[in-house]
Amino acid sequence: MCDTCGCGMPSHEHAHEYESDHDGHVIELEMNVLAKNDVYAAANREHLASRGAVAINMISSPGAGKTTLLQQSLNQLKDWRPLAVVEGDLQTDNDARRIQGVGVPVHQINTNNGCHLDAHMVGHAYEHLSLATGSLVFIENVGNLVCPAGFDLGENATVVLLSVTEGDDKPAKYPVAFVNAQVMVITKTDLLPYVDFSMDRCKEFARAVNPDLEIIECSSRTGDGMDGWVAWVKRLANQVAS
Ligand SMILES: Nc1nc2c(ncn2[C@@H]2O[C@H](COP(=O)(O)OP(=O)(O)O)[C@@H](O)[C@H]2O)c(=O)[nH]1
Ligand SMILES: [Mg+2]
Incomplete structure (x- = not known):
């Protein structure tokens, strides 16, 4: 079982698979789940x-x-490139319906209480989406700062989001998510006047675990900082293309 969050998924290190040998005996294979994911x-x-x-x-x-x-x-990106979204959730297609409302192709993966997406699930989603040439694909992982950080999905970049309502010490408490990311987006900055969140402390914690981490502050409510986020996405896509 997943020993990180007790979610019921196989251990991130090992799982057991069963196969029959030539004489029909059932044999147990210990698979390295992460190696398989890779x-x-x-x-x-x-x-x-x-x-x-x-x-x-x-x-x-x-x-x-x-x-x-x-x-x-x-x-803001719709007219720039073909877009697609892979939505990961424990249950429901609520988020997929929100994305459909914007008119972007979306494929929902329900993990049935599994705490993260893995590369196999995402590969199936790509097949369903029939990605157009030059697509920009956003994968919304299952909400969890621990388990998703351990699974390579074959993505070009990982973004970790942190809202100002969560506390400025998250990068110190959940370092792996921040070590593996290229950019941290600090969200809900419109709520800063109402919460004890020090932007400086948060950035210090984040840069202590990942000195190369880019940091973007934004509010989806007011639109502040949204241009910086969109510019980062375009820069990444252009870099990959060149
Ligand atoms: N005040 C404020 N609320 C936000 C902002 N972004 C999201 N929310 C709210 O936060 C809640 C969770 O947002 P959602 O996008 O569903 O989070 P997710 O679970 O990470 O996908 C919703 O009620 C949103 O309306 C923001 O920039 N400012
Ligand atoms: Mg969501």
């Missing part, structure tokens, strides 16, 4: 590269504002 991640990378597509993996705690940020920014 094979699917490599296939996803090839799939994206063959279409000149770019994928961004978005991770955060539940409710940090991933879907809202997507709803706001997809509108």
Whole structure:
């Protein structure tokens, strides 16, 4: 079982699979789940590269504002490149319906209480989406700062979101998510006057675990900082294309 959050998923290190040998005996194989995931991640990378597509993996705690940020920014990116969204959730297609409302193709993955997306699930989503050449794909991971950070999805970049209502010490408490990300988006900055959140402290904690981390502050409510986020996305996509 997942020993990080007790979610019921197989251990992130090992799982057991069963196969029959030539004489029909059932044999137990210990698979390295992460190694298996890496094979699917490599296939996803090839799939994206063959279409000149770019994928961004978005991770955060539940409710940090991933879907809202997507709803706001997809509108600004719609005329720039073909877009697609992979939505990961434990249950429901609520977020997928929000993205559909913006008019962007979306595929929902329900993990049935699994705490993260893995590369195999994302590969299936790509098949369903039939990605157009040059697509920009956003993967909204399951809300969780721990388990998603351990699974390569074959993405071109990982974005970690942190809302100002969550506390400025999250990068120190959940370092792996911040170490593996290229950019941290500090969301809900419109709420700064109402919460004890020090922007300086948060950035210090984040840069202590990842000195190369880019940091963007934004509010999907007011639109402040949205241009910086959209510019980062375009820069990444252009870099991958060149
Ligand atoms: N005040 C404020 N609320 C926000 C902002 N972004 C998202 N929210 C709210 O935060 C809640 C969770 O947002 P959602 O996008 O569903 O988070 P997700 O679980 O990370 O996808 C919703 O009630 C949003 O309306 C923001 O920039 N400012
Ligand atoms: Mg969401």
